[in-house]
Amino acid sequence: MLSRSPAPALPPVDPLATSRPDWDVFCKVIDNLGDIGVCWRLARQMTGEHALRVRLWVDNLTSFHLLCPEVNPALSIQHRQGIEVRRWDGDFPRVDPARVVLETFACRIPESFVEAMAKQSPPPVWLNLDYLSAEDWVAGWHALPSPYPQLPLIKYFFFPGFRHDTGGLLREGELRTRRQNFLASADRQLALWNDVGFPPPTGDALLVSLFAYENPAIGDLLSAWEASETPVCCAAPLSSTLPAMAAYAGQALTAGQSLRRGALELRILPFLQQDRYDQLLWLCRLNFVRGEDSFVRAQWAARPLVWQAYPQEDATHLRKLDAFLTLYGASLPNTTGAVLRDFWQAWNKGSLAVTHWRDLAASLDSLDEHAHRWDAGLAEQDDLCTRLIRFSRSKL
Template sequence: MAMASRPDWDIFCKVIDNLGDIGVCWRLARQLAGEHGLRVRLWVDDLESFSLLCPQLDPLRSLQRVLGIEVCRWATLFPAACPARVVLETFACRLPVSFVERMAQQSPSPAWINLDYLSAEDWVSSWHALPSPHPQLPLIKYFFFPGFSADTGGLLREQDLLARRAHVAANTELQIGVWDEVGFAPPPVGTLLISLFAYENPAIGDLLHAWESSDTPICCVVPLSRTLAAIEAFAGNRLGAGDSVCRGALDIRILPFLEQSRYDQLLWLCDLNFVRGEDSFVRAQWAARPLVWHIYPQENAAHRVKLDAFLALYCADLPTTSSAVLREFWQAWNLGRITIEHWRNFAQSIDRQRTHAQRWAERLARQDDLCTRLLCFSRSLL
């Protein structure tokens, strides 16, 4: 494999659950290259899944340049590549041994950073930026934790993200264009528009039945994902992109898989966004709309601690009643047990939640974004 000249950044990503980790890495790589003019090399083990997020990518090519970024297949037989000045190991993916050995041969050695998972837990700020010396080699790896406060790594946010959101919100033609691209007409005025992106969840069918009997018309837009089987069970037939199901007050629309910029626009248009994992969770917060998070399930219910930590932070400024309703619905959704009463209580609070979501996004936007903090930290190590 012929490599280009030594890049400024190497980013390593192992694709887990098809979308989550590579979604974060791809956004970060584009921001480093596009906003800061850095030469970025992105190592990915599963180019097939990656190509869903990036239609310009050819999953059969082991080396290619996409949107100014050098994309390389991370194969078992790793090439003799010269490490970049900054090496980013994402989500504890463990770099190839041969590559780490070459890092140790560099003088000065690269800044080695592990970008960890997002969490609102109290310990994150204490562990953020801590060093971890290599047991045999003269290298130090530093842990970088994304977070919601000034003493963490922050959240991914492009410089023009909020301006783009405001532009779409103020432009009816652009909104119609979003619908045209996914193959549907805009829903009628007065419809509650909901996006549904989640892991497998036994509560999906119950939620759809609750929406079917709603007093308010509901349009549920579903990008192709792991929710499809439950929706097909509700509909009683196979479904694909472009199909719709109308039952009672509910209009379900199956969308094609959306690349990241299109998915962002969908979140901006919706009144309520069901999201999952980390990437869509963060983007839903920047959408400044009410949201429901399906956190990635972990063994021994470890994810419940992370869910509770975020809820404590997010609900801190909500009135007691609204906070209780939101907590109850999120917990029920993550337990897979939704009732009609859960939905009715939650739906009645959506207007208050929208005001809160806008204030929350404004507060987060006053902090430096993750890319800016990561650049400052890496420069302090060089």
């Protein structure tokens, strides 16, 4: 008598599944929290401004907890700020896919979920949110369809960007109003400093925030600030820069500590939640940022910025850097644009000279005016969340 092979085990049925959400958003936390930073901002905006039901799948809740302390890494299902947060692991449950499925940064959603999408009629709108770039090719690839090879599904590639013919940038509807109200309120500014455990800096100090990847130029930068003619107060939230700052200080450093050396006061801040980090960017005269999330938020701060692109092999990140510099610096005076380009390129290549800082500091007034114009120009465009929703509805 022939024996039958046992049927393959089905994924477990989710006993706590809620009604079908409007959006499923999938996020893998790679290494520096930038991916979950973007996804969390986007999910909050979808829920808060567009009344959408969002189910956010995250593969690393421990890292997510750093960004949002409300998240409990021990829970596989939880609701935070109106969003259903799910742990995404190998034991993926059987759930009904949402009407729109957003795969962020090519994170590759589970095959069982893709098969469930194909069984729905009509199938969900499937989008891949790609990385931000100012390169010319982005507009040509934005919103292009990609048929799935084995199943009757189409994935659309959605590229954030700085122009009308791209996917735009994340920006909450009231963001610029909140910035204005914060800068007009001494009490709100004091609350920020109390929250991070430091008094407000002295009035004559140049306030700078420093949030970066590992970079050999960090010691160069701190030394330049130490020798500065103007006092510099550097507010550095905890990040991968800490070992380099400790090497400069000659001692271990942790959140809450400060160091004075020459004209420099270095303050080590705790890791900040997103709303607090936004406030720090608004308050500082100059912001050093990295990756994508803090890079975009620094532009909405309407302050001069220095961007460290995510380091990639074969210098791909330097091409992205140059593409943005070309766009951002198009309306700058030639001298100021050259100063900005020289500093950004040196910073991203890991070696700064004192003259780089002196030239940049002397250009801050011009860069400040430009940052306000840039912010106002970008704000005339629809934001990324609005464009995503509009596009998805055109495909439903």
